[in-house]
Amino acid sequence: MHTPYRPDPPVVLDRHEGPYGEVVLRRHGDLLQIIANGMFLMDTSDGRSERLLVDAAYDALDGRPRPSVLIGGLGVGFxxxxxxxDPRWGRISVVERERAIIDWHLEGPLSELSQEALADPRTEILHTDLLAYVNGSFAGANTPSGTYDALCLDIDNGPDWTVTEDNESLYSPAGLAACQARLNPGGVLAVWSAQPSPAFDSALRNAGFQQVRTEEIPVARGVPDVVHLATRAA
Structure with missing residues (x-):
């Protein structure tokens, strides 16, 4: 008689209670997983969504030389x-509000994914909340260096499925206006989502963004992930 295969349960590597609640790093087999307030955020199983998020933003810039990019947040580092x-990018800034996630990259298990990127002189890590940063409530945010050619946002499971209620304001008219103010003329906003959101596309158009569209990321089953793309007027 064969014993049925049962995968090992996840093992918690670190748990941190901070101003935004609990964030957990755990290992499940070969995968590292980040859980926030009991909600699965991401793991190291695949990076197609994250790669498409960055590539789609670059491609939408139509060959702009050495564009700057703001990535929100750090996640597993994909x-x-x-x-x-990609040597074509210029300055690469990453906003991450959870100190524990930054530490997991600097000196913890996630460093194997990001150590080369963190050593790159183009890279800077900003320990702050993305909403505070785009609204200018962060030291240095109002300097010219605080604007970017691309914003690549992946802090929720999508505009319709936020990790915390506070994040909903990012996708509001005021939040989208703040994102526009962070973009250089002709800059691109790219937002990852676990499912398409026609309502968010409409919100982008109503906020004055141009060339609003979505790019699909095939998944094994269910509706595809998408990247919402929109351009600030030149």
Whole structure:
């Protein structure tokens, strides 16, 4: 009689209670997973979504030389690592509000994914909340260096499925206006989502963005992930 295969349960590597609630890093087999307030955020199983997020933003800039990019947030580091491998990007800034996630990259298990990117002189990590940063409530945010050619945002499971209620304001008219103010003329906003959101496309158009469209990311089953793309007027 064969014993049925039962995968090992996840093992918690670190748990941190901060101003935004609980964030957990755990290992499940070969995968590292980040859980926030009991909600699965992401793991190291695949990076197609994160790579498409960065590549779609670059492609939408139509060959702009050495464009700058703001990535929100750090997560497992796929977006940062992919941007840093591309010499066409200029300055690469990453906003991450959870100190624990930054530490997991600097000196913890996630460093194997991001150590080269973090050593890249183009890279800077900003420990702050993305909403505070785009609204200018962060030291240095109102300097000329605080504007970017591309914003690549992946802090939720999508505009319709936020990790915290506070994040909903990012996708509001005021939040989208703040994102526009962070973009250089002709700059691109790219937002990852676990499912298409026609309502968010409409919100982008109503906020004055141009060339609003979505790019699909095939998944094994269910509706595809998407990247919402929109351009600030030149």
């Amino acid at each position: 977006s940062l690592a992919h941007a840093a491998k």
